Amino acid sequence: MINRKNVARMAGVGAAATMAIGLFSTGAANADTFVPLPGGAMSKTLSDGTVVSIRLVGESANINPSMGSTPLHRNAWVSGSAQVDVSGDGKGSIFPGYTVGCQVNIAGGGASGGVEGGADWSGDTVKPSIGATSGGNLTLGPGQSNSFYILDLEQADDFGSEVHKKRNKFSGGSGSVTWADSTIGLNGCGGYAQARAFISVEVETDNVISWVTLWGQPFSLG
Template sequence: MIYGKSVRRGRVIGLVTAVAVGLGLSASGAANADAFMRQPNTVITRTLGDGTVVHMSLLDQSAKVSGSMGSTPLHRNVWTSARVVVDVSGPGASSAQIQLNPGYVVGCQVDISGLNNSDSASESATTSSSGLTPGAPSVGATETLTLAPGQAVTRYLLDIEQPDDYGNEAHKAHPTVKGSHASVSWTDETFAVNGCGGYAQARAFTFADVSTSAGESIISVWGAPFTMG
């Protein structure tokens, strides 16, 4: 079921109490056999300052990784699927508004297993002994990420195209859902890694910006890292 008329590059994205991203891309036909992996679910609960409770789940995660058409060790392709569900209850539920921003951190020979759930996020990509903080968004269909050893990038998934107040084209990466429930899902969302001559891995995440009449909080949920070879 599709609600609204938010269109991005020929794809229709529905948004009422849920956002859905479904690119429906086909397999690559890579020379080597694909590696299919499922990741465990992640479920977190956070209590905000006014007693409002946010329940956030990252579910049905999977990734299919293959080599390039030329079968070179520097190229990988991945198709990812997952869904995120957020429910707000308690004092602020009646006034809640939720923004969801899903994506993946992708690193070349960078340990991203130290990333975990927190209530804050940074917009500049940094690495340290404690892990990596996601950086500026990089959005696009079948996007190629060029990574050298020691580098990591953040790839956000949503790009909602809609007219602004003057009829001009505008893009939003943070659609707002008014209400106590929101969800986002993606199926066969694909990206490629180019130039990484060593170990590469990726990890799903979603930031939820939850605002109520009493305040605003950013909550994050992280999936398990998976190898890209």
């Protein structure tokens, strides 16, 4: 497995990416394919009238369909930026991640069992399961899927011990997270495989706490 540095930039700013289609390799047999992706955008009005807007921009994937020269292995490096705006200076947390499936249709969101703990990933009000995977190295058989979070943020808890968080908190009505070359490693899948980005946001206002999820476009892992 090739490890590359995962970069997460946490701020109320976005990122722009200039993308081109091409092949990057030392030989045709192990060519990496660069795939620009369209990202996405959505707005949702909460029960108290708060408007939440989520955008996925600068999204791309660099895909190696056969790591280790075997059809059971895939590897991809994904990049993108999640941008969130909440009316009324709301606050919350951003949870970016990916769902990966082996010979299963993930076009409607996550598949059953996609997140450990049984969360339903088919709608736009998804609350991530506490048991969701926090790394992109997955082993899946036919008909299986799983989801993982991009972020692994180290910080100290109230007692000074190191803890790891899968979200970026924001306040003042806006926030963003940008990642570059985060690894998706898939083992054990002998058929077609797909992946799909998601941005789940927990929003807190004076009157409501709610979850809103934006899904990116599914893309092939080969």
